[in-house]
Amino acid sequence: MLLTAFCLTFLVFVMTNLYPNLEKLAKSEGNFRMTDIEVATWLSSNGYRSPLDPQVLEDFRSDKITLEEASAKVNTGFDPRIFRNYAEWIGVYPGWTGESRDGVPRGRCILPGTDPAEAPTFCGILQGKWGWSTVAKTPVSEALGTRIGNTGFLMLCVMLLMVPSALIVGVLAGMREGSALDRSLSTFSITTTATPEYVSGVLFIAIFTSSAVGLKWFKGTATSAMDNATFENFFLPVLTIALYGMGYIARMTRASMAEVMTAQYIRTARLKGVSFGNIVMKHALRNALIAPFTVIMLQFPWLLNGVVIVETLFQYKGVGWELVRAAGNNDIEMLLAISVVSVFVVLVTQLISDIGYVYLNPRISVT
C-alpha cells in the first residue's frame, strides 16, 4: 500500500516537474517575457532545477555567445535534481536554501512572511508540511483542508442518495427477472449510466435552474452551499453525480439478485412455504449483496472523476475544482497533495471493501 502511494506520487512529481511545465510556472510567477536563460536562472534559484553551468552564464553575460547559443545549452531534459526534490518533498532531505538577488534568505522551508531564522531544516510530508500553493498563495494544507471538507460533504450526500436508491432499484429489478418492473428499471439504470455527468449536469441546469424559463426549482450554482447547504442549492450537483453511479450499481445488484433468485436454496425456501417478501428480505438479500459490495466501494474512487466535472460545473469549491485550477496553473505542490489524497482514498476504500466482504460472506474468514 505504501509502495503504491510512493510510486504514484513520484509519477505525478515527475510529470509536474517536466521542463515545459516548470517554464510555464516560472513565467507566470516571474514575468511572461523572460528569456530562456532567465527562466533557467529563476528555476535554479527557486530550487526546481540544478543551477546553470556557470561558464555558460559567464559567456552570455560577457556577450561571448548569443542568447540563442546560450539557450541551446540549457538542460531541458532529465535533471538528477528531481530525486533530491522528491526527497525534500517527502521530508527526508533538508529543504533547499538560498538567497534572492537582494540578499534576503529564501528556501523551501521559509514561508513568505515568516522569520527565516526560525525555519526548520526539514519540511516535507513526513513533517506535515505540504508545501506552498503558488495559486492560492497560502500553504497547501490550509487551502486543501477546506476543499476536502467541502468535497467530503458532497460525496457523503451522494453516497446517501446513491447507494440506497441503487440497491432498491437493483433488488426490485432483480427479484422478478424479466417482469415489466425489471424491464423499466433496467432501462432507467442503463440510461443513467450511459449519460455522463457533463451531459446530465448541463441538462439539469438547463431544465431546472433558469430564472426565466423551465421549472425554476433549483439554483444553477452551488457556491452558496459551501456555507449553508440547502436542498435548493445542493441537490442538483448531488443528483448529477449520484445518477451516473447509481445506474451502474443498480445493474450489478440486479444481476446478482437475479442469479441468487434462481439458486436452489431459494427454491428450498419457497417450498418451505416462506412468503415472497421474506424470501427476498431474509434469504436473498444478503447473498445478493456480496458481489455488488465491492463495486459500491469501488465507486468512491470513481466519484472523484465526477466530482471534478460537477464541482467545476456548479462552481462548488472542493477538491475537484481545486484540481482543475491547480492543473491549469501548474501548482505543483497542490497537485501532489491532491494526488496523495486520492491515492489514500482509493486504498482505504479497498481495505474497507475487503473487510466488509468478510462480514457479508460467512464462507470467508480472516484466519
Place this chain on the structure above:
Amino acid sequence: MKDDYDGPILEIDNLSISFFTRLREIPAVMDFSVKVQPGEAVGLVGESGCGKSTVALGVMQDLGKNGRIVGGSIRFKGRNLNEMSQEELREIRGSEIAMIYQEPMASLNPAMKVAQQLMEVPMIHKGVGKEDAYARALQVVTDVKLPDPKRILDSYPHQLSGGQQQRIVIALALMAEPALLILDEPTTALDVTVEAAVVELVKELGKKYGTSMLFISHNLGLVLETCDRICVMYSGEAVETGSIEDVFDEMQHPYTQALFRSIPLPGADKNASPLVAIPGNFPLPHERPPGCNFGPRCDYFEAGRCDAVERVPMSKIPGNDRHNSRCLRIEEIDWAAPPQNVKSTEKPAPGKVVLKMDELKKYYEVAANALFGSSGEKKVVKANETLSFEARESETLAIVGESGCGKSTFAKVLMGLETATGGQILLDNRNIESTPIEKRDTKTIADVQMVFQNPFDTLNPSMSVGRQIMRALEIFDFGDSDSARREEMLRLLDLVKLPRAFAERMPRQLSGGQKQRVGIARAFSGGARIVVADEPVSALDVSVQAAVTDLLMEIQREQKTTLLFISHDLSIVRYLSDRVMVMYLGHVVELGSTDQVFSPPYHPYTEALLSAVPIADTRVKKKHIVLEGDIPSAMNPPPGCPFQTRCGWKDKVPGGLCEKEVPPVRVVADGHQIKCHLSDVDFANMEPVIQIAAE
C-alpha cells in the same frame, strides 16, 4: 392441523406438464398417474430427462415461468393442488408436503445459520415463538442423528460435511411433520457408506412419523431398499407401475426389462454373460416417435402395430395388485426368455507385468494457517501411504474407495501431474515416479492415458470432435501429414463406434455417452497401454453405462490394454474387474482378485462397503452394516488403524491394538492381502455379506 383424512395422500391423475419456449411447446410429462397411500413409499425411476423431477415440482406447483400443467389433476388429501391459490399453496408447502433435494450444499442458504433455516419452518406454519422453534429444531437435529446438535445448529452450511448437510436438509423437511415427503435423488451426491446411513435414516423416520414418500431416483437398488411400490418412467410417461416384487420379478414392459439387463447384478460376468445395453438414444421431448415412445429401441417392436396407435394405453396386469404396463404386446412376449444377441467371449489371460508400484507415497504439506503461512507450523496430509501392487497386460485392476481415500491422487502421480514423495513407479522397469509430465517423453505420455469422470467438462466446447482427436494425435507425433492424422482419427471414431460424420460435430451436439466415447478415442489415440479410467461412467445414465463399459472392455481385449478402473460403484467393479484394490484414507486395506475381495474373509471396511451398495435384485439378502460417522479428514487421521473410528470389529482385537498401531499387511490367500489386526479365527468366521437366495 393434522386432519383425519384416510384416502390416498397423493393422487395424481392423467397429469400432463409442458414447458413453453418461444419455438414450441415441449411436453415433459404426459398422462401420468400415481397414487400414494398413507405410510406408503413410492419410487419413481427413470433415466435423466424422463420427467421424474418435473412430476415432483408439479406436485409442489413450482414449475417456474415456462412450465405449466396442461391436463389432469394432482390431489393432495383430496384437494386439487392445481386449483389452489398461492396463499393456500404456501400453507401446504413445508408443513404438509416437504421436499428433500439432490444437492444439499446448494439447497441450503450459505449466508444463514442452520438454526435460523430450521426454525423458520415452525415459525411460519405454526406461528410459534423463537424458543419453541429452537427446541423443536434441536429435537429434530437429534432425531437425524447428528452429533453435537447445539454446535451444528450454530454453524453455517459450509462448515458441515456433505452427509451432515443432507441430514440438515432432511431435518428441514421433517420440522413440520409433513404428510408427504418428496425425495429427489437425495443421495446421488454422497458416498456409498454415507448414502446407506442416510437411506437407513429416511426409512426409520418415515416409520416413526408415518410419512408417505415419493422417492425419485435413477438407482433401482436404492428403490428396492426403500420403497413399497415403484413407477418406471420413460420419456415423460409412466411405462410400468406396481409393487416392488411384481415389477422386479415379473416385469411386463420391454423398457423395464432392458433397464434391468443393463445394470450389473451379482452373477453378471463380463465374459460369460455381459450386460445388454439399450440400443439407440433417448428421444428428445419434441422428437418423440409416433405410437410407443420406446418403440425404436425395443427388441419386440412390431412395425405397423406399435407405431400405429397414437398413444399406447396403460393396461392392467391380471392377478397382480395395481400392476400396470404401457405395452401392446404384454401377452405375446415371453418375459422369461433369456436375452438375445448376447456374445460371450473368452477371458483373455493376463500377460506380463507392465506397471509396478513399490511403496509409493504421496504427502502434501499444508500450511496450518493460510494467512500467516510462512511462520505457522506445517501439516502433512498423507494422501497415499505405501502403495504396492502390480498390473499386468490386458488386466483390469479396480481401485475402490470413497471420496478422500486417495485414489485420484494416485492417478495424478501415475500420470505425472504430481511427483511422488517416496517409493517408485516402474513402467516397463523404468522409474517414472519423479518425472513430471512436462519432462516425460512422448512415448511415455502416449502409453499412460486417462479417461475422465465428467465427459461434459473435459472436451473443449469450441473445437470440433475430429479436431480434438487430431490434436491429440499431433501431440503424440502420429503421422507426418494432416491427412494421415485425419485417416487415423476416423479409424478411432470407428473404434469407439461413433459414426464418422461426428468428426465435424461440436461437443455440445453430443449426448453424455457419445462425449465419453470421444474421451475414450482421445485416450487411445496414442496407442495407450495403460489407461486410468477415473469413474468413467458414473456421470452417465444406466443404459448408457452398459454400452460405454462394454466398449472399454472390447478395446481392452483387442489392444491388450491394462485398465486401472477407479470407481466407488462396487457393482460395476465386480462385473468388469479382474482384481480389486480397496483404499481407505490413503491406505490399501485389501487387495486381491475380484472373487477373493467379494467373498469372506473381508477387511471390515470392504465388508461395510459391500453391505452399503444397493442391489436391484429381490433375491439378494444382504448383511446389514451401517457405518457410523463420516470419513475422518486426511489432515487429521486417527492414530493406529485408519479405519478404527468406524470399525465394527474393533472389540474383537485385544489390548486396543487398533488404536495404537497401523496393522501389518497380511497375506490370507494367494494374491489376497488384508491390512487388519483381526485374528485368523475371526477371519474364518466371517459370513458373506451378499447372498443370493436359492430359487
